[in-house]
Amino acid sequence: MSEQMPAKSLYERLGGVYSIATVVDDFIDRIMVDPRLNSNPLVDEAHHRVSPAGFKYLVTEMSCWAIGGPQQYSGRSMYDAHAHLKITREEWAAFMEDLDATFDKFNVPQPERAEFIAIIESTKPDIVLPTAS
Numbered sequence: 001m002s003e004q005m006p007a008k009s010l011y012e013r014l015g016g017v018y019s020i021a022t023v024v025d026d027f028i029d030r031i032m033v034d035p036r037l038n039s040n041p042l043v044d045e046a047h048h049r050v051s052p053a054g055f056k057y058l059v060t061e062m063s064c065w066a067i068g069g070p071q072q073y074s075g076r077s078m079y080d081a082h083a084h085l086k087i088t089r090e091e092w093a094a095f096m097e098d099l100d101a102t103f104d105k106f107n108v109p110q111p112e113r114a115e116f117i118a119i120i121e122s123t124k125p126d127i128v129l130p131t132a133s
């Protein structure tokens, strides 16, 4: 790439909000019914309490914000949104498998996938707490 051409943000490379919202839509539909996640009664309760549309809105907004889009994330911090759910490492692994399945479905290219996953992984210490084993 020449020096004059600034690198495109991950947000731009993924196709902006219309593409990202489509990916989030598929992903949230997947995780909300995943028995490996809903076997945690706290997650199951929350998955049935929050509206899918609102959940998708917040996850889309956060995703866009985290990867260089113009959006401002207006939701809670990752710690505040998840500490009460006592999410385990096994549940985290299931969540990441669901994410892979969604990326496969939309043929998200490997470099973009890896960048996105690195951002998600950076939130793990706030979501999977040591007390949850």
Ligand code: HEM
Pocket: 037, 043, 046, 047, 050, 055, 058, 059, 062, 074, 075, 076, 077, 081, 082, 085, 087, 091, 092, 093, 095, 119, 120, 123, 127
């Ligand atoms: C095993 C992993 C995860 C599970 C089971 C999970 C589940 C949930 C549930 C059930 C809620 C609703 C909580 C409530 O209102 O009581 C929630 C909120 C949320 N989650 Fe997750 N989550 C996981 C990981 C992540 C990750 C990695 C991200 C993004 C990096 C994320 C982003 C969000 C956002 C943006 C909200 C909404 C926050 C708000 O209401 O203000 N989650 N999650």
